[in-house]
Each structure stands twice: as C-alpha cells, then as structure tokens.
Amino acid sequence: DMKVTQMPRYLIKRMGENVLLECGQDMSHETMYWYRQDPGLGLQLIYISYDVDSNSEGDIPKGYRVSRKKREHFSLILDSAKTNQTSVYFCASSLLGGPYEQYFGPGTRLTVL
C-alpha cells in the first residue's frame, strides 16, 4: 500500500517553542520533500532530501531545518517557531530523478500563537 503519513495532523504552539513535524513513507522512495501552503498561494518548497543525510534547500528554507536518518522517515524542525510559520505543511516522496509523480501526505495544520 503506497502511503505517506504525517504526524501530527494538527498542532498548536506558542511563539518561541520548538516544533517537530514527522513524515513517513512505505515506498522506499529516495527523494522526499517538505512544502508549506498558505491561503491564496501554491505549495512552496522548503527542503528536498535525496536520501539519508543528503538534503538540499528549496525555495523558502529560512527558519526551518530537516533531518533524514532513515530512508522512510523525514522530519521538519522549526527552532523557535514564529507566528508567520502558521501554515499547512505537506510532505511528499518520489523516486529519484524524474520529475516523477510525487506522493503526498495529508498535511499538518500548524498554528503558532
């Protein structure tokens, strides 16, 4: 069953707190992605990971970092969250190269107060 999971689905944090968003996939895809989506905007790419410990900045990496220690797992970390990081975050995975179809998780709605 090809699936991308995200945890948690909803999260409320206070400004300055640390945030950890988790993503998993069961397809052994090499490439994983983190996007954010804000009202009236398309998905914006935060980071790409090409495999374990092989990460690359996307279009809007400032304020975020990522960790990929296992191929099936990709984390997005917000150190000292800011109110303008309130958004819906999507994780995706795909085969290496391409551009191939990306498989998306259901999203995490993060609110930073």
Add this chain to the structure above:
Amino acid sequence: GDSVTQTEGQVTVSESKSLIINCTYSTTSIAYPNLFWYVRYPGEGLQLLLKVITAGQKGSSRGFEATYNKETTSFHLQKASVQESDSAVYYCALGATQGTGSKLSFGKGAKLTVSP
C-alpha cells in the same frame, strides 16, 4: 525561473455541465518540462490526476483531459460533465529535474464546487 498561472479561487459548476480550468506555464530553465494536474479532496493529501511529459500529447483520467500545448505554453484541464464527487481543489504543476531529484512548481489552486 519557473512559474505556473492557473484559474484561482472558487469555481462553481452545476452538475453535468462542462468544466475548464486554465493553466499556463513559464520556464526559463527547462527545455522539456513535464506538466501535471494534482487534486486534493477534503481531508486528504494531493494526488496525481494526470501527467503529460511530451508536447502535443493529451493526458486523461477519471473523465478529465489536458493537452500539453508548447506553442501557447498551456495545459488546461477539461471535463465534459462534472459530478458532485469532483468537488476538490485542483493544482496545475510544472516539473523539472533539480540536482538528482525533481522539483514541482505549483499554481495557486482552483477550488471546484459542483452544485446539484
């Protein structure tokens, strides 16, 4: 850079009527872009609706069609007769290889509501 411009915001169509969601793309770096339509149903992640990788070709899925027109840089999504179950958000996307991975540039999305 790469960008996608599509019909945005709310689109309301009566059941059994036809639909068109416009999409045009711009790229300065990709010789042969791949074009995608993704759909997001309520509470779910985006899923691929259709994909076309060759100019001049048409993709189709679930009654939806889109033709990759390199001359007009367009990839409009059409359906002859929509159903209530088609209510969702539709995103046009442009695909490019980035390093050894791939990158998608998305339009802002069009929220389709099909009224009975």
